[in-house]
Each structure stands twice: as structure tokens, then as C-alpha cells.
Amino acid sequence: MCRLGQSIHLRPKKEPSKLEMKMRMMLIIPAHVIMLVYLSVSGAEDTVNVLDEVKALRAEFEGLKSTCQASHVAFTAVLRPSNPDKDGFGNTGPFSQETTLIHSRALTNVGDAYDPASGIFTAPVKGVYYFTFTTYAWAKEADIGVSLYKNHQQVLLVWEFQDKGDNEDFASNSATLLLEKGDTVYMRLPSGLQVTSNQNTNLSTFSGFLLFPM
Numbered sequence: 001m002c003r004l005g006q007s008i009h010l011r012p013k014k015e016p017s018k019l020e021m022k023m024r025m026m027l028i029i030p031a032h033v034i035m036l037v038y039l040s041v042s043g044a045e046d047t048v049n050v051l052d053e054v055k056a057l058r059a060e061f062e063g064l065k066s067t068c069q070a071s072h073v074a075f076t077a078v079l080r081p082s083n084p085d086k087d088g089f090g091n092t093g094p095f096s097q098e099t100t101l102i103h104s105r106a107l108t109n110v111g112d113a114y115d116p117a118s119g120i121f122t123a124p125v126k127g128v129y130y131f132t133f134t135t136y137a138w139a140k141e142a143d144i145g146v147s148l149y150k151n152h153q154q155v156l157l158v159w160e161f162q163d164k165g166d167n168e169d170f171a172s173n174s175a176t177l178l179l180e181k182g183d184t185v186y187m188r189l190p191s192g193l194q195v196t197s198n199q200n201t202n203l204s205t206f207s208g209f210l211l212f213p214m
Contacts, residue, residue, distance in 0.1 A: 031174045072210035073124060075114035077103030079135075079197040088201065091139060093194035101146060101187040114208070120186045123179035127213040131179070131185055132174035136203035138196040144169065145193045150177055150185050159193065170203075176211070 064103065079101060081090025092101065102119035114121045135158065137144035145159030158171040177185065187206050189195065199206045 011119045022059060060111050071127070071210055071213050073111040073113050073129075075109045075111075075121065076107045076205060076207040077109075077116060077119075078105040078107060078112060078202045079103045079195070079204035079206070080105055081197045081199060084199040088199035089094045089138065089196060090199070091194050091196050093189050094143070095189065096191055101189050101206075103187065103204070105202075107202070118186075119206075120184050121208055123181055123183045123185075125210070125213045126174060126181050127179065128211045129179050129185070129208055130174065130176050130211055131186060131206075131208040132172065133206045134170060134172040134204065135195045136168075136170050136197065137194065138168050139194060143193045144195060145171070145190060147188045147190055148173070148175060148185070148194060149188050150179070151183055154188075157190070159190070178214070 061159065061188060064196065079092065081088075081092065084090040093099070100119050102117070104116050104119070106116045109116070111124060112174065113124050121131075131148060133146065133148060135144070135146045137160075143159070143161050147154050147158075148156040155175055156173045158173050160169060160171065179185070195204055
């Protein structure tokens, strides 16, 4: 207990030794290192996640881009006679076996899905397509007609017997088809039947286009 008049002496605060400073730094540094490592790992994981999302979006965009480009599909092709007469007319058939009709003159072929060399349309994407065809015949006492095929299966057929007094006719038909990518559609001439075409006039035609992709 202090008496009046006595001076009070305060002990000066002891400075930490070098050893204590090292110990304190050893405790502080690992905490900073741990925090930096955590932030680095967390940031790396976030970066990986962002890159994965960017790759997924890019792949989705490329898929949509391909579908959009492939969805522009439309064609019209015309049948030409192999041996036209002086007026440009000529018959195809009759043959002993069913034969693919090759409409070799492509008036329109957006998307290049129709092959004028083979007469075959190949679906570039899955979707609903519309096909139509018109055939012309000029022959007396003959069987005329054509058929529409999808993947080796007959879808439509038009047929008529031309008698003596009826030697000129047109026939048309159409179909809406659900096609998978790679499905084929084409025209066939049944055995024993024939059709007429002209070298200069578009009489017998085959057309199709994509209504919408699926």
C-alpha cells in the first residue's frame, strides 16, 4: 500500500525476445499459407467449373448451329427422257423389274440433300418433311404410274391404264413423312409401267422440303 509522499515506480514493459518473435511468426505464417492454398484451390475449382460450362455452351451452340444450317432443305427435280424424239418427248419404261426413277435435272437443291445422279433424297436431320410428285404419260393402251419410297418401303402409288382413246394424262400425289437423319426418299417405276417426260419442258417432277426439325 502506498503512502502519501512516496513515489510510485512502474516496471517497464518487457520487450519480446527474438525467440518469442520467431514463435509468433511461425504461428502466423502457416495460417496465411493455409488461407492462400485454400483460396488457390477454390479459385482453381471455380475456374474449372467455368471452363466446363463454357465448353458445354459452345458444344450446345455448335449443335444448334449445325441444326439451323441443316434445316434449310428444299428441292425440285425434273425427269428427262433418255431417248427423246424430235419434239423432245420420250418414255421411260416399261421395264421387267422395278426401277428407280432418276430426276436428273435439279431446279432447286437447297442443302444438297437430293442427289440428281441417283435420284435419292437423304434427310440431313431428323424432322417432318413434305414430298410431292407429278408424273406425265403419253401412250395408248399402256399401264402408267410411279411410286414413292421411304427406306425401301413403298409409301404412295399412282397408277392408271391408258386405253385407246385416252393417251395423255397427269397424276400427282404427296405425303408428309417423319424422317430420321439418314433416311432416304425416292421415286420408283413399278415393273411393266411407264412414264413420259420432255427434254425441254418440266412435266414429270419430284419435290420435297423440311417442314420443321425434331
